[in-house]
Amino acid sequence: MSSARFVLLPLCSTLLLRAALGAFPFYHVCSTSGNFTANGLYESNLNKLTSFLYAKTPSLGFGLGSIGQYPDQVYGLALCRGDQSASDCKACVADAGAEIRxxxxxxxxxxxxxxxxxxxxxxxxxxxxxxxxxRxxxxxxxxxSDPxxxxxxxxxxLTGLVEEAYTVPKLYATGEMGLEDKMKLYGLVQCTRDLSATECKECLEGAIGKLPSCCDGKEGGRVLGGSCNIRYEIYTFVNV
Structure with missing residues (x-):
């Protein structure tokens, strides 16, 4: 297996991560659209939405919902990696819902x-x-050795996986390809299920288009976004 160290490229900054990720978040973004008042109606709606997504997401691996009325309405979603069991999905959504707050x-x-x-x-x-x-x-x-x-x-x-993913309900696909010396290349693509099939394909193709500027000649790489994500490695990283 390759080294556990990765370089993260959010916008223009660079950070080092280790692969022993567990419940550790990769990255987060706090919106600059404004702040809510503590113990106000927006926070109450956000608490309800967090609980709703925690309950709804594990059974299908995806949850989507909105709580409240303008100007205190909040919209949210949770997406689990397509190979996750309901229990693992539930645990991750619980961690994410707490950590993001x-x-x-x-x-x-x-x-x-x-x-x-x-x-x-x-x-x-x-x-x-x-x-x-x-993103x-x-x-x-x-x-x-041969970039x-x-x-x-x-x-x-990844392009082949996109062609598969956008045609299936989960908007998710994984696959592998043989390399030299009996090694294999593994890939994953996934979209949030609020997107249409066409939008999913567009999002994934855009993510693939970012690979030359981030991951040229690297053994593993990933592009994560608010609507889709792609990943490749020379070792297995999903449950089979």
Whole structure:
């Protein structure tokens, strides 16, 4: 297995992460759209929405909902990685729902990514819209010996997975491809299920388009966003 160290590239900053992620969030963004008043109606609605997503998401791996009326209405969703069991999904959504409130305590919107799930809420209706504003990438620090050939295989695998994912209800697909020396390349693509099939494909293709600038010739890489995510590695990283 390759090194556990990765470089994270959110916007223009660079951070180092380790692969022993557990319940540790990859990254989070607190919205600048405004703050809510402590113990007010918006916070009450957000608490109800968090509980609703915690209850709804595990059975299908995706939850979507809105609570309240303008100007205190809150919209949110939770998405678990497509291979997660209901119990693992529930645990991740619980962690994300609690951690996002600690890190963005009064923000009217926020999004947080864990390895196994994503949690997002906002004070405006974002359902069915591709979120390109909240997107970041990171890569394994190890380089491959033949970047051009490897990059081509990565793009080929992920592009094929996109063609599968946007045609199925879960908007999710994984696959593998043989490499030299009996090694394999593994890939994953996934969209939030508020997107249409066409929007999912557009989002995933946009994420793949970011790979040359973030992950050129790297053994592993990932692009995460508020609406879709892609990942590739030279080791298995999903449950089978």
């Amino acid at each position: 600690r890190r963005c305590p009064r923000n009217k919107g926020a999004v947080m990514w864990f390895d196994e799930c994503m949690f997002k809420y906002l004070d405006t209706d974002f359902f069915g819209q591709i979120d390109n504003a909240n 970041f990438s990171f890569y394994n620090i190890n380089n491959v 051009e050939a490897f990059n081509s295989k990565v793009r080929g695998l």
